Amino acid sequence: MIVLPPYNPIIQQIETSLSFEKQVSWKVLRLDLIDEIIGGNKLFKLKCNLEEAKKNNLAILTFGGAFSNHIIATAKACLLNSISCIGIIRGELKCEMNHVLKQAESFGMKLHFVSREDYKRRGEEEFQNELILKFGDHFIIPEGGGNDLGVKGCEEILKPLNEEFDFVFMPVGSGGTLAGLALSVPIKTKVVGIAVLKGEAYLEQSVKKLLVKNNSANWFINHHYHFGGYAKSNNELLDFISYFKSDIGIQLEPIYSGKLFFAVNDLLMKNFFPPESRILCLHTGGLFSSWGGR
Numbered sequence: 001m002i003v004l005p006p007y008n009p010i011i012q013q014i015e016t017s018l019s020f021e022k023q024v025s026w027k028v029l030r031l032d033l034i035d036e037i038i039g040g041n042k043l044f045k046l047k048c049n050l051e052e053a054k055k056n057n058l059a060i061l062t063f064g065g066a067f068s069n070h071i072i073a074t075a076k077a078c079l080l081n082s083i084s085c086i087g088i089i090r091g092e093l094k095c096e097m098n099h100v101l102k103q104a105e106s107f108g109m110k111l112h113f114v115s116r117e118d119y120k121r122r123g124e125e126e127f128q129n130e131l132i133l134k135f136g137d138h139f140i141i142p143e144g145g146g147n148d149l150g151v152k153g154c155e156e157i158l159k160p161l162n163e164e165f166d167f168v169f170m171p172v173g174s175g176g177t178l179a180g181l182a183l184s185v186p187i188k189t190k191v192v193g194i195a196v197l198k199g200e201a202y203l204e205q206s207v208k209k210l211l212v213k214n215n216s217a218n219w220f221i222n223h224h225y226h227f228g229g230y231a232k233s234n235n236e237l238l239d240f241i242s243y244f245k246s247d248i249g250i251q252l253e254p255i256y257s258g259k260l261f262f263a264v265n266d267l268l269m270k271n272f273f274p275p276e277s278r279i280l281c282l283h284t285g286g287l288f289s290s291w292g293g294r
Contacts, residue, residue, distance in 0.1 A: 040285025045145030053139035061138035075109035146176035154180020197230035253290035
């Protein structure tokens with residue numbers, strides 16, 4: 001058995017003049033409230049991976065950028081379960097250190113910095129074998145936890161809920177969460193991913209690869225709200241995040257959740273949803289990495 005924060009789903013109704021005008025029910029699943037660092041979708045992506053590593057008595061090796069939610073979540077989860085871990089970080093030595101990497105290091109993760117050119121090879125078997133030769137045998141978790149075990153964990157996100165929805169929205173960076181939800185919702189539910197990076201076609205292929213033979217047709221990815229690419233934003237997005245905090249009472253961040261909720265709000269204005277639609281958004285966390293824990 002592994003140790004992780006408990007999951008007791010909290011669903012919050014979002015009531016705005018716009019949702020009232022459009023006659024829809026808009027709710028948010030507050031995965032961000034599970035835990036400041038291991039909360040969000042990372043809890044589910046890591047669960048089965050940690051179980052497999054523990055079963056095989058292996059330390060963990062994984063990948064991420066300098067502000068990676070996955071890196072810091074893996075570090076804390078490994079600490080809770082007495083599993084050694086190494087983070088392969090995109091960037092040059094410790095010039096890339098920040099509050100995320102310092103916290104991951106304080107949890108016990110050993111950080112190994114590689115050039116951006118080498119980091120592009122992270123999914124190649126040859127590069128992974130080089131890392132195993134250097135660090136010894138490890139259980140490798142891909143960037144973001146986007147593998148079959150991560151998908152299996154994400155299938156559990158909606159299971160405890162006692163209601164069904166017409167649309168389930170989440171931000172998409174690698175596709176693992178979307179794949180898990182597409183496999184677990186009723187066939188009539190549309191699973192919609194909001195791309196947070198410029199990854200048209202690439203992201204779709206990533207999801208299809210994770211779904212393998214279960215390539216259901218109940219999902220799609222919207223690519224109109226990435227605001228220029230990963231971690232890119234503008235004043236319009238930042239103003240929306242400020243509004244959502246002050247008027248709705250939910251803190252968002254500009255990399256994932258801000259783009260997600262901006263998209264749903266904009267789609268409401270554009271009459272994308274039929275009247276009486278039941279909409280669920282997943283707040284997948286990431287506040288510590290983006291705002292320094294604020």
